[in-house]
Amino acid sequence: MIKNPPVIERIVKEMGGKIVKIVPERGYFYIDIKGKRLLVTRKFQIAGSLTADSALTRFKDLTDFILKENGIATPKTASFYRKTFNEKEAKRILKAFEFPVIIKDAAGSNSKGIFPMVKNSAAAIRTLKQEFKNFSCLIVQNMIQGKEYRVTVLDKKVIGALEMIPPRVWGNGRDNISKLIVAKQRDMKKKTPIDNALRAVLREQGFRLKDIPQKNQAVFIRKNSSLAEGGELRDVTALVNPEIKKICVRATKLVERTLSGIDVMCDDITKDPRKQSFNVIEINGKPDIYIHYNPNFGKTRDVVRDIINYILKTQ
Incomplete structure (x- = not known):
């Protein structure tokens, strides 16, 4: 070819x-x-069909380029490739970033190949050089603040939207945070590592592992929505601002998908994106649809029925 x-x-x-x-x-x-x-x-x-295996969503570097090219807000991003990596050039590019940053495998999914809270340029270079042994392309992104949402789009319609709540523990007035984490994740396969990343998340909230939160006080143990570590879901389908719906539908079309799951970070999904911090983080070409069933808060959205009816109507 x-x-x-x-x-x-x-x-x-x-x-x-x-x-x-x-x-x-x-x-x-x-x-x-x-x-x-x-x-x-x-x-x-x-390509541009429901079942096409589009690289535009498979590779985060391509997705980011296409969205930025078409005026859709995404975090500041730089892509680095194993075959063409130049350390001197990388240092120059990283000077434009605010640290800490997050580094991701451009082809990663299911929260794999993600390296958050990279503190400075030197640490970023070390991570890139080390992880090029495992990944052919890595992207560096500014870490965006706000609430994380998943918006599922089918053709020209948002069929489901969820607030992705990061894992958290609730104080009981007796146990310290370390014990609360163990209790929460006792029956979970994936455990939150007791490492510097966890300590940094706690420190931002004014806590340490040995602290005892007050009864019913929430303490987040991750900044991202890791369902495997106890993250929660809140249905917000009826609340999505019309302008955000338009952006998500347009983004889906730009990456040549009919069905997509769009990860959005913003202050409030109900507000106009032009009047708040708003970014499209990434687009999933093969979105998880089970998450719309039996969320922790709110109602089930029967997206499977919507998808099947769409196929029957259009085939």
Whole structure:
């Protein structure tokens, strides 16, 4: 397939257009022709269906590029590739970031390949060099503050939305935080490590592991929504601001999906995104749909029925 690009470029020029390379490492480029911009790959693949395996959602670096290119807010992001990594250039790029940052495997899913709370540029470089043994592309992102939401989109409609509440323990006035964590996760396969990341999260709230919270006082033990460690779900489908719905539907179309799960970080899902801190964190091309059933708070959204009815209607 590596022979395709020269042929494509020659024909496009003959037709009066031009090639604009965007992410060479992924083989994606634009064809600007006859007043339109077409997104294609060096395999000359054009996809946009419910079941298509689109790299635009499989790779976070591509997703971020496409969203930014089209004016959708995302966190400040830099992509680094194992084959082209240059430490001097990386140090220059990282100077523009506010620390701590989060580093992610660009092809990661299910909370794997995530390295949060990277304190400074030196630590980021160390993490990149070390993890390139395991991952071909890593992205560095500013850590965004706010509440995390998952918005599930089907074609032109939001069919479900959830607030993703990070794992937390509730004080009983007797046990310290360390004991509360053990009790909460006794029957869970995944345990929250007692490490510097946990201590940092507690410190931000004014706590230490040995502290005893007051009765019914909530103490978060993660900053992200790790369901495996006891994160909770609140249905907010009826509350999503119309402008946020439009952004999520548009983002789904931009990455050539019909069904998507969009991770949003904002202050309040009910408010206009233009009047608050709002970012699309990533787009999942194969979203978890089970999470819309029996949430911890709020009602079930029967998204499976919606999807099946959509397929029956459109096939």
